[in-house]
Each structure stands twice: as structure tokens, then as C-alpha cells.
Amino acid sequence: xxxxxxxxxxxxxxxxxxxxxxxxxxxxxxxALIAILGYFxxxxxxxxxxxxxxxxxxxxAFGSSxxxxxxxxxxxxxxxxxxxxxxxxxxxxxxxxxxxxxxxxMPTPRLFxxxxxxxxxxxTGRDPRHASVVVTRGLLDKMDxxxxxxxxxxxxxxxxxxxxxxxxxxTVLVGTVALLADWMWRSMFWGRGRRDRSGGNAIIxxxxxxxxxxxxxxxxxxxLAVSRQREYLAxxxxxxxxxxxxxxxxxxxxxxxxxxxxEVANKATAALYIANPLKDAPAFFDHLFDTHPPIEERxxxxxxx
Amino acid sequence: MEIVVLIVIVAALALxxxxxxxxxxTFRQRxxxxxxxxxxxxxxxxxxxxxxxxTVKGYATxxxxxxxxxxxxxxxxxxxxxSASPQERAQAENMLTTALxxxxxVAENYPQLQAVQEFKDLSENLTATEDKxxxxxxxxxxxxxxxxxxxxxxxxxxxxxxxxxxxxxxxELADTGEREAPQVKF
Numbered sequence: 001x002x003x004x005x006x007x008x009x010x011x012x013x014x015x016x017x018x019x020x021x022x023x024x025x026x027x028x029x030x031x032a033l034i035a036i037l038g039y040f041x042x043x044x045x046x047x048x049x050x051x052x053x054x055x056x057x058x059x060x061a062f063g064s065s066x067x068x069x070x071x072x073x074x075x076x077x078x079x080x081x082x083x084x085x086x087x088x089x090x091x092x093x094x095x096x097x098x099x100x101x102x103x104x105x106m107p108t109p110r111l112f113x114x115x116x117x118x119x120x121x122x123x124t125g126r127d128p129r130h131a132s133v134v135v136t137r138g139l140l141d142k143m144d145x146x147x148x149x150x151x152x153x154x155x156x157x158x159x160x161x162x163x164x165x166x167x168x169x170x171t172v173l174v175g176t177v178a179l180l181a182d183w184m185w186r187s188m189f190w191g192r193g194r195r196d197r198s199g200g201n202a203i204i205x206x207x208x209x210x211x212x213x214x215x216x217x218x219x220x221x222x223x224l225a226v227s228r229q230r231e232y233l234a235x236x237x238x239x240x241x242x243x244x245x246x247x248x249x250x251x252x253x254x255x256x257x258x259x260x261x262x263e264v265a266n267k268a269t270a271a272l273y274i275a276n277p278l279k280d281a282p283a284f285f286d287h288l289f290d291t292h293p294p295i296e297e298r299x300x301x302x303x304x305x
Numbered sequence: 306m307e308i309v310v311l312i313v314i315v316a317a318l319a320l321x322x323x324x325x326x327x328x329x330x331t332f333r334q335r336x337x338x339x340x341x342x343x344x345x346x347x348x349x350x351x352x353x354x355x356x357x358x359x360t361v362k363g364y365a366t367x368x369x370x371x372x373x374x375x376x377x378x379x380x381x382x383x384x385x386x387x388s389a390s391p392q393e394r395a396q397a398e399n400m401l402t403t404a405l406x407x408x409x410x411v412a413e414n415y416p417q418l419q420a421v422q423e424f425k426d427l428s429e430n431l432t433a434t435e436d437k438x439x440x441x442x443x444x445x446x447x448x449x450x451x452x453x454x455x456x457x458x459x460x461x462x463x464x465x466x467x468x469x470x471x472x473x474x475x476x477e478l479a480d481t482g483e484r485e486a487p488q489v490k491f
Binding site for chain 1: 324335433
């Protein structure tokens with residue numbers, strides 16, 4: 001019996017390898033987005049100025065990637081006002097995290113607590129050695145042990161397969177794109193672009209405006225698509241780790257039934273949590289802007305395991 | 306022309322050999338790391354037992370054979386930890402588990418003991434450690450399976466022998482079984 005397969009860790013090694021490529025691809029796509037945006041902003045203000053702006057745009061893309069890789073988790077932890085738990089606080093949580101981390105063969109991540117009664121959790125960091133798992137007070141109060149194990153196993157799967165790194169980079173890069181586009185809007189609105197030369201300039205103008213509108217949307221859509229897809233995988237590998245899918249299913253049901261939004265969550269960090277912390281369900285755009293797959297669908301998949 | 310073809314073939318072969326060798330080393334390293342995880346937890350279990358025996362002894366004075374058994378089983382398990390193969394080690398650990406079980410059976414006859422905080426802490430700690438051993442074992446066995454599968458599949462099996470890679474043993478505990486599914490309340 002001891003030789004039964006344990007696909008949990010297998011898929012984690014595979015997912016980690018796949019995520020390495022995904023990370024590179026994402027950085028490439030975002031750098032391209034930022035470069036194109038920067039180029040057309042430059043052209044908009046003076047013909048030939050696009051090339052001059054390019055180095056700055058690329059430096060910004062590269063710099064924000066570096067910052068998010070090395071300090072993104074600290075920024076996110078600070079933003080959520082999470083407090084690190086001492087080793088003697090919440091012994092049950094420590095125990096569950098340690099045990100499940102052993103099951104994935106990785107070091108125990110640092111543990112943080114958000115004092116908020118809305119049950120939720122997320123993981124962040126760049127790799128298993130620099131990982132943090134954050135839970136809310138509501139999660140500890142409202143979940144029983146098997147449910148807590150389900151949630152923690154889900155989060156540790158995100159850590160093990162390096163989803164946390166992908167999400168970290170995506171979160172910060174989307175922020176950078178939004179910042180650039182915003183700055184471009186302002187300068188177009190207030191600044192004096194040269195409109196004395198018609199022809200080529202008109203096209204540049206249209207393209208620049210279209211880009212300013214579209215890039216933040218494209219960036220957000222990439223972020224959300226990446227996030228939604230990762231949730232199913234983390235649910236599955238988490239359930240394989242605990243060998244008990246109903247635990248996570250029941251936890252998700254409880255989180256979904258809880259009406260309170262999480263105060264410290266915002267649009268930028270919403271995608272990190274195990275379930276949408278904002279409790280906003282826009283019927284608009286038909287789930288295109290959802291951060292998470294529908295919770296009923298996740299529960300259904302868990303129950304089918 | 307022929308020389309170019311020959312060089313390409315030799316280069317491709319060399320690359321294949323290097324890739325295979327490195328893959329096997331990675332797998333073997335994972336097995337070693339996973340084994341270290343088990344080792345840590347087993348040592349922790351061994352460290353907890355003397356305290357448990359002392360605590361129970363204070364209340365159950367007439368059960369000396371039970372304590373002797375568990376002390377001996379622990380000594381054997383510690384000794385096995387120094388050098389033995391996973392299989393031999395699992396055997397020693399199984400003996401220890403059986404002996405521990407009889408200690409807890411004895412403890413159940415002494416209600417005062419059940420109320421002692423130290424006893425509660427120790428048994429909780431032991432249960433947590435058993436849980437960790439179970440998870441560490443699962444991770445280790447998964448890695449052994451991956452490694453052994455890689456060793457036995459063609460064409461790696463031809464090269465593995467030449468490179469001196471040997472298959473690893475599973476760590477099989479007799480009666481741990483998989484954790485029973487607890488009741489869920491809705």
C-alpha cells in the first residue's frame with residue numbers, strides 16, 4: 001500500500017517547470033506592451049520621439065520586474081496589514097502548515113495573520129524558501145481542521161508550483177502598465193502634442209489613444225486569465241496532498257456563503273486570495289473580469305475527484 | 306560531408322548522455338532530500354518517547370514490562386537510524402509503534418494521568434509527529450517511485466547501470482494506512 005502513487009508532488013515539479021516558462025513569457029509580453037505604449041506616447045508628442053522614450057519604458061519594465069521579484073511580497077504584506085505569527089501563536093495552524101509542507105518536501109513558509117473576520121487566505125513570495133502564507137482571523141475562527149487543511153494545502157500548492165512568483169510579477173507589472181497608461185492620458189489631456197503636421201501624425205494619434213485605452217485592459221485580462229487557470233490546478237494538487245477533497249470543498253462553500261468583504265483586499269491583490277475577497281459579482285462582461293473561477297464550479301470539480 | 310554528419314551524431318549522443326545523467330542525479334537528489342525529511346521526524350519521535358515513558362511511569366508503577374518493551378524498541382529504532390536501509394528502519398519503527406500503542410493502552414487505565422497537562426502535550430506532540438511522518442513518507446515514496454521509474458524505462462535503463470545508479474527502497478510502515486476520511490459536518 002505504501003507504494004501508491006502520489007501525483008501531488010509530481011504535478012508540482014511539472015507545474016513549477018511550466019511556470020518558469022510562463023514567468024519568462026509574461027515578462028516578455030509585458031515588456032513588449034510597455035515598450036509599444038512608450039513608443040507611441042513618444043511619437044505622439046514629437047515625431048521620432050518614440051525611439052527616445054523606448055529606453056525609459058524598457059528600464060521601467062525591467063526595474064518593476066526586479067522590484068516585484070525581490071520585494072513584491074513585502075509590499076503586498078505591508079498593504080494587507082498582515083502581522084507575522086510567533087511560533088507559539090495559533091499552534092493548530094502552525095501544525096497544519098508544517099505537516100503539509102513536509103508532504104510537499106518544502107520548508108515551512110512564514111505565517112501571517114490579518115485581523116479581519118472575513119475568512120480568506122493567500123500565499124505570496126518568489127519561491128518556497130521565500131514564501132509567506134497569510135490567513136485571516138475569520139478563517140481560523142470559522143473553519144474546522146479538515147477545512148483549514150484544505151485551504152492551506154491549496155496555498156502551499158501555489159507556493160510549490162511557483163504560482164506565487166507568476167502572480168507576484170503579474171500583479172506588479174499590471175500596476176506598471178496601468179500607471180503608464182494613466183500618466184499618458186494625463187499628459188495627452190494637459191500637454192500640447194504637436195498637431196501642426198497632419199497625415200502620419202493623425203494615425204499615430206489614433207494608435208496612441210487606442211493603446212492608452214487598450215493596454216491596461218489587455219494587461220488586466222492576462223492577469224485574470226492566469227489567475228483563474230491557476231486556481232483549478234491548486235485546488236487539484238491541494239486535494240491530492242490532503243487526500244481529502246471534501247475538506248477544501250467545504251471550506252470554499254463556507255467562504256462563498258460568508259457575506260463580508262475583506263477590508264484590506266483591493267482590485268490589485270484580489271487575484272491572490274483563495275476566493276474573491278471583494279464579494280463583487282459583476283454580471284457585466286460575463287465573467288471576463290473575474291479574478292477567480294466560479295466557486296460552484298470549483299466545488300463541483302472537487303466533489304468529482 | 307561525412308565528417309560533419311559524424312560530428313553531429315556524436316554531439317547528439319553526448320548531449321543525450323549528459324541530459325540522462327543529470328536527470329538521474331536530480332531524481333536521486335530528490336530522494337535523498339525526502340529521506341532527510343523522514344529522518345528528522347523519526348528522530349523527533351525518538352526524542353519524545355523517554356519523556357512520555359517517565360510521565361506515564363509516575364502513575365502506572367506496575368507496568369514495567371510495557372516500559373521495558375518501549376525503551377528497547379526505541380533503542381533499536383535509534384540504532385537502526387544510524388545505518389540501516391529504509392526497509393530495516395521501517396521494521397524497527399513498526400516495532401516501536403506497536404510498543405507505543407501498548408503504553409497508550411496502559412495510560413487509558415489511569416484517569417488521573419489523562420488530566421496531566423504534560424501527558425496531554427506529549428501525546429498531542431506524538432500524534433502530530435506521526436502525522437508528519439506519514440506525509441514525509443508519502444513525499445519520499447513518490448520521489449522513489451519517480452526515480453525508480455526513470456531507472457527502469459528504456460533507454461535510460463541501459464545507461465543507468467553503466468553510470469552506477471541503483472534503485473531505491475520504499476519506506477513502508479506496516480499499519481499506518483492512509484488517513485481515514487474524517488466526518489464532515491455541514
